Structure formats: C-alpha cells, structure tokens
Amino acid sequence: xxxxxxxxxxxxxxxxxxxxxxxxxxxxxxxxxxxxxxxxxxxxxxxxxxxxxxxxxxxxxxxxxxxxxxxxxxxxxxxxxxxxxxxxxxxxxxxxxxxxxxxxxxxxxxxxxxxxxxxxxxxxxxxxxxxxxxxxxxxxxxxxxxxxxxxxxxxxxxxxxxxxxxxxxxxxxxxxxxxxxxxxxxxxxxxxxxxxxxxxxxxxxxxxxxxxxxxxxxxxxxxxxxxxxxxxxxxxxxxxxxxxxxxxxxxxxxxxxxxxxxxxxxxxxxxxxxxxxxxxxxxxxxxxxxxxxxxxxxxxxxxxxxxxxxxxxxxxxxxxxxxxxxxxxxxxxxxxxxxxxxxxxxxxxxxxxxxxxxxxxxxxxxxxxxxxxxxxxxxxxxxxxxxxxxxxxxxxxxxxxxxxxxxxxxxxxxxxxxxxxxxxxxxxxxxxxxxxxxxxxxxxxxxxxxxxxxxxxxxxxxxxxxxxxxxxxxxxxxxxxxxxxxxxxxxxxxxxxxxxxxxxxxxxxxxxxxxxxxxxxxxxxxxxxxxxxxxxxxxxxxxxxxxxxxxxxxxxxxxxxxxxxxxxxxxxxxxxxxxxxxxxxxxxxxxxxxxxxxxxxxxxxxxxxxxxxxxxxxxxxxxxxxxxxxxxxxxxxxxxxxxxxxxxxxxxxxxxxxxxxxxxxxxxxxxxxxxxxxxxxxxxxxxxxxxxxxxxxxxxxxxxxxxxxxxxxxxxxxxxxxxxxxxxxxxxxxxxxxxxxxxxxxxxxxxxxxxxxxxxxxxxxxxxxxxxxxxxxxxxxxxxxxxxxxxxxxxxxxxxxxxxxxxxxxxxxxxxxxxxxxxxxxxxxxxxxxxxxxxx
Amino acid sequence: xxxxxxxxxxxxxxxxxxxxxxxxxxxxxxxxxxxxxxxxxxxxxxxxxxxxxxxxxxxxxxxxxxxxxxxxxxxxxxxxxxxxxxxxxxxxxxxxxxxxxxxxxxxxxxxxxxxxxxxxxxxxxxxxx
Numbered sequence: 001x002x003x004x005x006x007x008x009x010x011x012x013x014x015x016x017x018x019x020x021x022x023x024x025x026x027x028x029x030x031x032x033x034x035x036x037x038x039x040x041x042x043x044x045x046x047x048x049x050x051x052x053x054x055x056x057x058x059x060x061x062x063x064x065x066x067x068x069x070x071x072x073x074x075x076x077x078x079x080x081x082x083x084x085x086x087x088x089x090x091x092x093x094x095x096x097x098x099x100x101x102x103x104x105x106x107x108x109x110x111x112x113x114x115x116x117x118x119x120x121x122x123x124x125x126x127x128x129x130x131x132x133x134x135x136x137x138x139x140x141x142x143x144x145x146x147x148x149x150x151x152x153x154x155x156x157x158x159x160x161x162x163x164x165x166x167x168x169x170x171x172x173x174x175x176x177x178x179x180x181x182x183x184x185x186x187x188x189x190x191x192x193x194x195x196x197x198x199x200x201x202x203x204x205x206x207x208x209x210x211x212x213x214x215x216x217x218x219x220x221x222x223x224x225x226x227x228x229x230x231x232x233x234x235x236x237x238x239x240x241x242x243x244x245x246x247x248x249x250x251x252x253x254x255x256x257x258x259x260x261x262x263x264x265x266x267x268x269x270x271x272x273x274x275x276x277x278x279x280x281x282x283x284x285x286x287x288x289x290x291x292x293x294x295x296x297x298x299x300x301x302x303x304x305x306x307x308x309x310x311x312x313x314x315x316x317x318x319x320x321x322x323x324x325x326x327x328x329x330x331x332x333x334x335x336x337x338x339x340x341x342x343x344x345x346x347x348x349x350x351x352x353x354x355x356x357x358x359x360x361x362x363x364x365x366x367x368x369x370x371x372x373x374x375x376x377x378x379x380x381x382x383x384x385x386x387x388x389x390x391x392x393x394x395x396x397x398x399x400x401x402x403x404x405x406x407x408x409x410x411x412x413x414x415x416x417x418x419x420x421x422x423x424x425x426x427x428x429x430x431x432x433x434x435x436x437x438x439x440x441x442x443x444x445x446x447x448x449x450x451x452x453x454x455x456x457x458x459x460x461x462x463x464x465x466x467x468x469x470x471x472x473x474x475x476x477x478x479x480x481x482x483x484x485x486x487x488x489x490x491x492x493x494x495x496x497x498x499x500x501x502x503x504x505x506x507x508x509x510x511x512x513x514x515x516x517x518x519x520x521x522x523x524x525x526x527x528x529x530x531x532x533x534x535x536x537x538x539x540x541x542x543x544x545x546x547x548x549x550x551x552x553x554x555x556x557x558x559x560x561x562x563x564x565x566x567x568x569x570x571x572x573x574x575x576x577x578x579x580x581x582x583x584x585x586x587x588x589x590x591x592x593x594x595x596x597x598x599x600x601x602x603x604x605x606x607x608x609x610x611x612x613x614x615x616x617x618x619x620x621x622x623x624x625x626x627x628x629x630x631x632x633x634x635x636x637x638x639x640x641x642x643x644x645x646x647x648x649x650x651x652x653x654x655x656x657x658x659x660x661x662x663x664x665x666x667x668x669x670x671x672x673x674x675x676x677x678x679x680x681x682x683x684x685x686x687x688x689x690x691x692x693x694x695x696x697x698x699x700x701x702x703x704x705x706x707x708x709x710x711x712x713x714x715x716x717x718x719x720x721x722x723x724x725x726x727x728x729x730x731x732x733x734x735x736x737x738x739x740x741x742x743x744x745x746x747x748x749x750x751x752x753x754x755x756x757x758x759x760x761x762x763x764x765x766x767x768x769x770x771x772x773x774x775x776x777x778x779x780x781x782x783x784x785x786x787x788x789x790x791x792x793x794x795x796x797x798x799x800x801x802x803x804x805x806x807x808x809x810x811x812x813x814x815x816x817x818x819x820x821x822x823x824x825x826x827x828x829x830x831x832x833x834x835x836x837x838x839x840x
Numbered sequence: 841x842x843x844x845x846x847x848x849x850x851x852x853x854x855x856x857x858x859x860x861x862x863x864x865x866x867x868x869x870x871x872x873x874x875x876x877x878x879x880x881x882x883x884x885x886x887x888x889x890x891x892x893x894x895x896x897x898x899x900x901x902x903x904x905x906x907x908x909x910x911x912x913x914x915x916x917x918x919x920x921x922x923x924x925x926x927x928x929x930x931x932x933x934x935x936x937x938x939x940x941x942x943x944x945x946x947x948x949x950x951x952x953x954x955x956x957x958x959x960x961x962x963x964x965x966x967x968x969x
Contacts (some may be wrong), residue, residue: 480931481931484931484952484953485852485854485856485857485931485952486856487931487952487953488854488856488857488860488861488931488952488953488954489854489856489857489859489860489953490953491953491954491955492857492860492861492863492864492953492954492955492956493860493863495864495954495955495956495957496860496863496864496867496956498956499867499956518953522953525931526931526932526933529931529932529933529934577934580934721912721915722911722912722915724915725914725915725916725918725919726914726915726918726944726945728915728919729914729915729917729918729919729922729945730918730945732918732919732922733918733922822942822945
C-alpha cells in the first residue's frame with residue numbers, strides 16, 4: 001500500500017487506541033465517583049417529588065384516581081433506573097406550576113421549555129417534542145395561523161401557546177380556559193374561531209374522547225416544542241440525574257417501549273404529519289411515475305401502431321420492390337432481346353454500319369464493318385480511331401467528314417465515294433453519316449453506314465453502254481436507210497451502164513471496180529441496218545447444232561483454219577432467228593479465223609446447261625444451250641476485253657468495229673448472254689448462252705403448195721385494217737366473196753343481217769383479241785346463239801394462246817396463224833366449209 | 841435475158857431509187873410508171889384498171905416515211921386488182937416482211953440496192969408465177 005495510506009491507517013489506529021484509553025479511564029473515574037457518591041449516600045435513597053398535570057392525556061392524567069401517562073411512566077422508569085425514589089402526584093396546571101415555583105415540589109413531569117422558564121427552572125433534555133395543535137372547525141376557511149389574525153383563539157391559561165400568542169401578537173382576541181378539553185369542546189360547539197393547544201396529540205386525544213368530529217388540525221410552521229422534565233433549581237444535580245436516567249432508558253430501549261405504548265396511536269398521526277411531505281412527494285413521484293407509465297404505455301401503443309404501420313409499409317415496399325425487380329427483369333429480357341435483334345439485323349444486312357463518339361473514336365460497329373477494317377469482331381474496334389485503322393490521308397478525310405456532320409448537326413446522306421479496298425482494288429461506296437443526339441438534343445456522336453455499290457456502278461455503266469448502243473443503233477439505222485437508197489442509185493446506174501458495155505471494154509473494168517466498191521458499201525449498210533433494226537427476232541425453233549455447223553462451215557470457206565464440233569446428241573433446240581443467229585456465228589468464226597493468220601483450229605462446243613441462282617450470270621433461271629467458240633489465235637489484251645463489244649471498237653486495221661457489237665445485241669435480244677475470255681498468245685474463247693426451246697425443232701422447209709380455191713361468202717373480223725385487207729385480198733384471190741368487220745359488234749350485226757337476208761356467210765374468220773372490244777371468244781358464243789351451225793376459224797399471232805390449241809372447245813372449226821399464209825388460209829377455209837370440223 | 845413485157849408500177853419516196861429502178865426495168869423491156877407513196881399508187885392502179893390498162897406488177901418500198909408504205913398498200917391494191925402482183929422492196933434484208941413476203945400478201949421481194957440481173961429475174965418470176 002502507499003505510504004500515505006499506511007500513515008493514515010496508523011494514525012487512525014492511534015486515535016482509536018487513544019479514544020479507548022480515554023473512555024475507559026473516564027468511565028472508571030465516573031464509576032468511582034458514582035460509587036463514592038453512592039457510598040456517601042448509601043443508606044439514604046434519594047427521594048424526589050414529581051407532579052404532573054391531572055388532565056393532560058396522554059402525557060399525564062388521572063386514571064382511576066391514580067396519575068398515569070407517558071410522562072409519569074417515564075419519570076418512574078428514570079427514578080427506578082437511577083435508584084431514586086419518586087413520589088408521583090398530580091393536579092391542575094396552575095397549582096402545580098405554582099408549587100414548583102415555590103419549591104414545594106421537585107419536578108414537573110411535563111413542561112415546555114422556554115427561555116423565560118429556563119430562568120426559573122432547570123430543564124432536562126426534552127423527553128418529547130411536542131407539536132402545537134391549531135384546531136379549527138371543519139369547513140372553516142382557515143389554512144394557516146396567519147388566517148387567524150385578529151380572530152378569536154382559545155388557549156389554556158398560562159400555557160406555552162398562551163405565551164406564544166402574546167409574544168407574537170397574532171390576535172388580541174384571546175379566550176382562555178382552564179384546560180385543553182374545554183378549549184376543544186368550546187370550539188366544537190361553534191364558538192370562536194380556533195383552539196391553540198400546546199400539543200396536537202393532546203388535541204386529537206380530546207377529539208377522540210369527546211367525539212368532536214367536526215374539528216381538524218391545521219399545520220403550522222411552529223417548531224415542535226421541547227417537552228421536558230422541569231426541576232427546581234434547589235436540586236441542581238437532579239436534572240442531571242434525570243437526564244442520565246433518560247439516556248439509559250433510551251439506550252436500553254425502554255424509552256421506546258414507553259413511547260410506543262403511549263404515542264403509538266398518535267405517533268401514527270404524527271408520523272403521518274412528518275412523512276406527509278414524503279408521502280406527498282412519493283405520491284407525486286408515484287403520480288409522475290404513473291403518468292410516465294401512462295405516457296410510456298401510450299407511447300408503446302403509438303410505437304406499436306407505428307411499427308404496425310411501418311411493417312405494413314415495409315411490406316408494401318417489399319412488394320413494390322419485388323414488382324419492380326420483376327419489371328426490371330422483364331425489361332432486361334426485352335432489352336436483351338431487342339439488342340440481340342438489333343445485332344442480328346446489323347450483322348445480316350449487307351451494309352456496313354458503325355458509330356463513333358464526339359471525338360471520332362469508334363464506339364461500335366457491325367460484324368461486316370469490323371472485318372472490312374481487318375478486325376475479327378466489333379469489340380476489337382472499340383476505342384480506336386481512323387488513324388489506327390486506315391492510312392493517314394484517308395483517316396484525315398474521314399475525320400473531316402465526321403466533324404462536318406457532328407458540328408453542323410446535319411446528316412450527309414447517300415454520297416458516293418471511291419475507296420481502295422485492302423486487296424488493292426478500287427471500290428465504289430455509297431455512304432451516309434448522321435449525327436447522334438442525346439435526349440437534350442446535343443450531338444454526342446455519329447452513326448455511319450455504307451454499302452459497296454461497285455456492282456451497281458458497273459451495272460450503271462452497262463446501262464449507259466446499252467443506252468449508248470441503242471441510240472447509236474437508232475442513228476445507224478436512220479443513216480443506213482438513207483445510205484441504202486443512195487447506194488441503190490449508185491449500184492443501179494452502174495449496173496445499167498454495164499449492161500450496155502461489153503466486158504472487154506476498158507470502161508467495163510472501171511465500172512466493175514465501182515460496182516465492187518458499191519457492193520461492199522451495200523454489205524456495210526445491210527450490216528448496219530441489221531444491227532440497228534435487229535429488234536425483235538423472228539424466231540423459229542431451230543436445231544442449234546445444224547445452224548451452227550452450217551454457218552460456221554460457210555464462214556470458214558476459203559480459209560486456212562480448221563474447225564471441230566463437239567455436240568451431244570441430245571442437244572436441245574433453241575428458239576432463234578436463223579438469219580440473226582447465222583450472223584452471230586459468222587462474226588465469231590471470222591474473228592477466230594482472223595486471229596490465226598497462219599491457220600489453226602477452231603473448236604466449237606455445245607452443251608445443255610441449267611442456269612440457277614448460283615450461276616452468277618445475268619440470265620433467268622432455266623435451261624440453256626451453251627456454245628463456246630475457241631481459237632488458238634493471238635488473244636485479246638486484258639484492257640480491251642471490256643471494250644470489244646462496244647460499237648466501232650476495233651483493233652483491226654480493216655475492221656468496222658460493228659461485228660461484235662451487233663453480235664452482242666442479237667444475243668441479248670434472244671434473252672441470252674455472251675462472254676469472252678482470252679489469254680494473249682494462247683487464244684480466245686467466246687461463250688454464248690441461248691435459251692433452250694420448249695418445242696420441237698422444225699427443220700423441214702414449209703411446203704409451197706398451191707392454194708385451194710373455193711366459193712362462198714366469208715366474213716373477216718380483225719381490228720387491224722391491214723390484216724383485214726390482206727385477208728380480203730387473199731380470199732378474193734382464192735375465189736371467195738369477202739366482208740369485213742373491225743370488231744365483234746360489227747361482225748355479229750353483219751352475220752345476223754346476212755342470216756335475215758337469207759344470204760348467210762359460209763364461214764367466219766375472226767381475230768382472237770380485239771383491243772377494247774369483243775374478242776373472238778365472245779363473238780363465237782354470240783354467233784352460235786344466232787346460228788348453231790356457224791363455221792368459224794380463229795386467227796391469232798400468239799401461237800401459245802390456249803384457244804389456239806383447243807379451238808374446238810370454244811366453238812371454232814379451224815385455226816390460222818397470223819400473218820396469214822395464203823396456202824394455210826385456203827386450206828383451213830376449205831376444210832371448214834367441207835364440214836370436216838364443226839363446233840364441238 | 842428476156843425482153844420484159846408488161847406494165848409495172850414503181851413506188852418509192854426516194855427519186856434516185858425510182859429513176860434507177862425505172863431505167864433498169866425499161867432496159868429490160870417493161871413499161872414503167874412511178875408513184876411516191878401508197879395512196880398515189882392506189883389511185884394510179886384504180887385509174888389504170890378503169891382505163892382498161894392495168895398494171896401487171898408493182899414494186900413497192902416497204903415503208904414510206906409520212907405516208908402509206910407497201911405493207912399497208914398491198915392489201916388495198918389487191919382488192920382493187922386481184923390479178924396484180926406486188927413485190928416488196930427494202931434495204932433491210934432480214935426484215936420479217938422481206939423474209940416472209942407471201943404472208944403479207946406480196947408475190948415477191950427485191951433487195952435494195954437493185955442490180956439489173958437480180959431485179960429482172962425477180963420480176964419475171966413473179967409475172968410468170
């Protein structure tokens with residue numbers, strides 16, 4: 001332990017030891033002294049006279065003539081314990097007080113201490129604290145001593161309260177009585193305002209004894225008075241003894257016994273008075289506590305309610321949250337799906353799509369764009385700029401374009417540009433760039449899109465070429481026509497002159513040269529005319545093999561070149577114009593011959609092919625005859641290959657440049673296609689595709705039979721004047737009578753008229769289709785109505801029309817194709833008139 | 841070459857063509873008359889018929905710019921005079937009409953520019969056929 005503590009402990013022990021020693025010595029001394037005192041007065045027990053009031057319960061009073069009460073019992077106990085003898089008497093206060101004053105007695109067992117009285121008597125320590133009692137009647141509007149100012153107050157004569165009133169000058173209306181009961185009874189009877197007693201306890205006792213229920217005590221602030229034994233000054237040591245005795249009694253607990261015996265009941269009341277404040281305080285505390293409990297309880301209720309509310313709200317929130325989560329999930333799925341859809345669209349369309357941010361940095365693209373730039377996928381492109389993906393000059397141009405779009409905010413749509421592709425080729429692109437805006441309308445980037453229009457451009461070129469070709473053709477045709485007429489004059493006249501000369505004449509020779517030159521000019525114009533008026537070929541179903549072999553051999557006649565033919569037996573026929581086809585073969589074979597001045601072999605191979613989508617040829621799907629003509633000649637340089645079919649393009653010194661152009665034109669008009677492949681020094685191959693025919697080839701020459709004559713009247717219906725006239729002329733020539741009608745209505749009318757006039761028509765020839773009017777189909781129905789035995793022939797330029805194939809079902813007896821051949825016409829009419837055919 | 845006999849109507853809008861044709865036919869012994877277009881030819885044909893001096897043949901240019909050509913006139917002519925033999929004439933060898941002249945009502949076809957022998961042979965054939 002610390003030194004300080006140690007020291008203090010030691011000093012405490014020291015003090016204790018000293019105290020013990022002192023006490024012991026004092027006690028010993030005292031004991032000795034008392035023994036001496038006792039020895040000194042051993043034989044004589046001290047005796048004193050103690051007197052109490054005869055009527056001051058519970059302190060001192062008479063019971064069965066004997067004095068009793070707290071004070072009495074106490075003095076007796078004190079005397080006993082002090083070894084003194086006491087004579088106890090009692091009497092009225094006035095008298096006994098007087099007795100003490102005159103030393104006739106020794107002790108008054110109960111007297112309230114006062115400074116004044118202390119001058120006359122010796123007081124022991126108080127054996128009781130006496131609270132004064134201020135009594136008023138129930139219902140009196142008095143709550144304190146102050147309220148009794150100038151009121152009538154009853155007091156016991158010459159007691160301490162009497163003194164108090166006098167001293168404090170509370171009131172001048174003092175009513176004295178001889179004893180407290182009287183005071184109380186007087187008050188209870190309704191007299192005066194208050195009774196002021198020296199002991200409240202006494203007052204309660206009286207009220208109880210006499211059943212004075214209408215009285216109540218008022219609290220005063222007056223200090224409880226010390227209630228003591230008062231001792232005559234003649235016996236000074238007596239007071240000390242009495243004190244000693246009281247101490248002992250207190251120490252042994254006897255005091256308390258006696259006290260409880262006499263004050264028990266009243267002490268309760270007193271006790272109440274003392275603890276009243278505490279009780280009130282407690283009550284207040286209790287009330288506060290209760291209030292706080294109530295408060296807490298109400299709070300708890302509130303809290304519960306709030307908690308319930310909160311729980312409810314929490315539940316709601318949770319539900320709302322769950323709902324939102326669900327919705328978010330749905331939206332996310334939707335978003336995912338629409339994203340995926342967008343991605344699918346972007347990666348499916350042939351266009352390249354990309355988008356950049358405000359700084360021209362790539363933010364994304366579709367797959368094809370990324371690949372174009374040389375990246376595996378769009379993700380690899382993100383974050384890069386054009387300076388990393390393209391050459392600096394191109395990147396600069398792109399950046400400039402982006403800037404224009406993003407800064408002006410206006411799109412650049414569908415502008416065409418040439419770009420070099422990664423493999424070195426030059427491509428045409430159609431580009432669109434638009435600015436991208438956020439929801440406030442500010443430009444945050446741009447979206448770009450382009451497509452490769454190289455093919456389109458090529459087709460555009462082709463179209464231009466074709467148009468050029470056509471216009472040239474038209475021009476050429478016009479010129480050729482005029483030229484031809486001029487040539488007619490030239491050649492004709494030359495020819496005439498030659499007639500008049502003998503072949504030997506020199507002039508004849510000159511003229512012959514002129515004639516030769518003119519003939520060559522004639523060939524030229526004819527070729528030109530064919531080229532320009534090639535238009536719609538007059539097609540017949542031909543055997544491709546036959547035609548090709550015939551004309552190829554023809555073209556080869558007189559040349560050093562040889563020719564071999566490779567053709568399958570089942571080579572399909574083609575629908576073609578023999579004349580035009582022959583021109584094509586002629587041209588190509590002659591070109592081949594000219595490419596091999598030293599001679600060589602020309603290989604012509606034919607085969608049946610089927611063209612579909614994968615064939616990558618500008619041809620409709622279907623069956624074709626493929627013809628390839630290959631020579632072993634000088635070949636065509638690559639830069640000319642694209643131009644050889646252009647009109648007037650020729651590398652030959654003596655060529656016209658129209659051969660291949662007209663060949664191209666003819667093939668195109670047959671819905672075919674021609675291509676060329678060549679290697680310089682090795683040879684050239686021309687490949688033709690011509691649609692295969694669905695019908696049988698007719699290689700048989702049409703018979704030139706004599707037309708059959710007949711008689712009777714024939715009605716001819718056709719909207720074309722020329723046809724009507726030709727038909728009429730032919731029929732007339734054949735011996736028939738002819739009437740013409742230009743449409744169905746007229747025909748029906750004429751026929752009906754003839755019937756009525758009893759000069760019916762022997763037969764009717766009618767056109768199948770009349771633009772804007774009744775065609776053959778309807779007319780025949782009407783005619784059958786008029787005349788069930790009508791003999792009708794249907795005519796058409798369309799051999800494919802189903803009516804032509806099934807004419808009988810429609811009511812016709814015969815069919816002719818336009819343009820009319822007189823022989824066919826005469827045959828059909830004859831047949832019909834003879835009745836070999838009639839309406840089914 | 842036989843001396844031709846007969847009256848031939850020559851129709852062409854080009855004068856030099858008419859003249860040359862006329863010369864050739866005259867040389868060959870035919871009598872010739874000229875028309876510039878179809879309408880004229882028809883009138884002349886009618887008149888000749890009426891005058892009882894019909895034409896035996898006619899050579900007509902296939903088409904006349906701004907007028908009736910041979911193609912349109914032949915029918916009418918044949919109606920007027922069924923015995924008339926009409927030849928079609930053109931520079932365009934591959935014209936469908938030229939290739940299939942009979943279907944169009946013609947008896948023959950001659951190709952421009954004319955040469956004496958060829959023209960003579962065609963006309964003769966037609967007149968005899």
